[in-house]
Amino acid sequence: MDIDLIFKIAAVGIIVSILGQVLSRSGREEQATMTTLAGLVVVLMMLTEEIAALFELVKRLFDF
Numbered sequence: 205m206d207i208d209l210i211f212k213i214a215a216v217g218i219i220v221s222i223l224g225q226v227l228s229r230s231g232r233e234e235q236a237t238m239t240t241l242a243g244l245v246v247v248l249m250m251l252t253e254e255i256a257a258l259f260e261l262v263k264r265l266f267d268f
């Protein structure tokens with residue numbers, strides 16, 4: 205796993221957190237929730253390659 209991936213995930217988390225706080229303070233709780241969900245989807249999309257590599261490693265390790 206590359207350290208850049210961790211920094212990217214942290215950056216997405218910080219941006220989503222700031223946007224969520226700003227939207228929540230302005231009375232737009234629904235948009236804040238949708239922003240949080242969108243951030244979660246973005247991070248999961250970033251992690252799909254790593255998860256696929258992990259499954260491939262386990263598959264090769266146990267010779268399936």
